[in-house]
Amino acid sequence: MEEKKIAVIPGDGIGIDVTAEAVKVLDTVCEVGGFRLIHDEFDFGAERYLATGVSMPEGTYELFQKEYDAIYIGALGDPRVPDMAHARDILLGTRFVLDLFANHRPIQALHDRLCPLKGRGRDDINFVVFRENTEGLYVGMGGIFKKGTPDEVAIQEDINTRKGVERIIEYAFNFAKRAGHTKVTMSDKSNALRFGHDIWQRVFAEVSERYPGIEANHLYVDALALQMIKRPEQFQVIVTCNMFGDIVTDLGAMLQGGLGMAASGNINPEGISMFEPVHGSAPKYAGKNVANPFGAILSAQMMLDHLGFHEPASWIERAVVLCIENEETPQELDGNLGTREVGDAVCRRIRELGG
Ligand code: IPM
Ligand code: MN
Numbered sequence: 001m002e003e004k005k006i007a008v009i010p011g012d013g014i015g016i017d018v019t020a021e022a023v024k025v026l027d028t029v030c031e032v033g034g035f036r037l038i039h040d041e042f043d044f045g046a047e048r049y050l051a052t053g054v055s056m057p058e059g060t061y062e063l064f065q066k067e068y069d070a071i072y073i074g075a076l077g078d079p080r081v082p083d084m085a086h087a088r089d090i091l092l093g094t095r096f097v098l099d100l101f102a103n104h105r106p107i108q109a110l111h112d113r114l115c116p117l118k119g120r121g122r123d124d125i126n127f128v129v130f131r132e133n134t135e136g137l138y139v140g141m142g143g144i145f146k147k148g149t150p151d152e153v154a155i156q157e158d159i160n161t162r163k164g165v166e167r168i169i170e171y172a173f174n175f176a177k178r179a180g181h182t183k184v185t186m187s188d189k190s191n192a193l194r195f196g197h198d199i200w201q202r203v204f205a206e207v208s209e210r211y212p213g214i215e216a217n218h219l220y221v222d223a224l225a226l227q228m229i230k231r232p233e234q235f236q237v238i239v240t241c242n243m244f245g246d247i248v249t250d251l252g253a254m255l256q257g258g259l260g261m262a263a264s265g266n267i268n269p270e271g272i273s274m275f276e277p278v279h280g281s282a283p284k285y286a287g288k289n290v291a292n293p294f295g296a297i298l299s300a301q302m303m304l305d306h307l308g309f310h311e312p313a314s315w316i317e318r319a320v321v322l323c324i325e326n327e328e329t330p331q332e333l334d335g336n337l338g339t340r341e342v343g344d345a346v347c348r349r350i351r352e353l354g355g
């Protein structure tokens with residue numbers, strides 16, 4: 001029996017609630033599909049950080065790389081850690097240290113009803129965003145001078161390397177080619193960021209030359225935000241920097257029906273990758289059985305697909321679509337099921353599909 005090993009980090013807040021449903025769905029798919037996913041849980045999060053002062057014990061990254069085929073993470077963030085120090089270590093640290101440079105975020109409305117735009121539906125909202133995931137404004141380089149005084153200066157450096165920009169743009173083109181897409185849109189702010197985003201312009205022009213069958217399209221990020229609402233059907237593949245990718249994928253999540261619908265994969269094509277719903281830990285809703293687990297469940301689907309279990313992964317997506325069609329949905333989608341009941345409904349649908 002084929003077997004893979006997953007490291008699961010439920011994290012904080014509703015991350016814990018939705019991860020339980022994603023794991024339940026994975027167990028069901030294994031049972032129906034006749035393969036094995038061993039999942040080990042790691043209690044990294046605010047609770048452990050507050051108790052021990054350590055967000056992730058030394059050697060964890062190496063352990064993940066050596067022992068596991070993928071990492072699954074819920075969400076991080078807790079009001080008791082206002083500077084998010086542990087989240088930076090656990091989430092951003094893993095992205096950086098394991099070099100998970102391609103943040104793959106599909107923007108897909110699974111049902112007409114979920115799209116909030118007038119006159120638009122599931123056929124119109126179907127594209128993917130590749131967010132650069134290891135540099136840009138996120139690297140934490142900079143500092144504060146004369147803190148707390150009227151003369152205070154705060155500097156946050158924006159890092160754009162030839163290697164980093166080239167590999168994410170190439171990744172987007174390769175994905176487009178594999179998936180049979182005909183257009184890649186690169187989004188930057190090179191009209192204002194004359195150095196940091198000039199390199200995006202030049203590298204995009206260079207890389208696109210190597211993909212003659214694919215149209216190379218460009219939009220400044222402000223125009224991209226507008227066009228995502230005005231004419232979302234024009235997009236197939238979008239590639240952008242870390243910061244802009246963070247922002248436009250929240251906008252994209254709303255086009256899919258809400259933040260709780262959005263899934264993502266943090267990909268290192270040559271190593272271990274990490275999968276997570278796009279939403280945060282929403283402490284207000286934690287433990288109340290109200291969070292939308294679909295984004296978490298769809299992130300588990302992306303993980304299975306990445307691990308090569310294509311058919312079982314497709315059952316998950318079809319099961320989620322069936323649940324939405326039959327109004328087996330959580331509050332976020334105006335339904336009346338709790339987090340656990342949505343997970344149960346997805347499992348039931350998977351048994352019907354696979355059995
Ligand atoms: C995301 C999140 C994170 C990010 C936060 C929690 C640091 O918003 O994955 O989109 O900005 O990358
Ligand atoms: Mn975000």
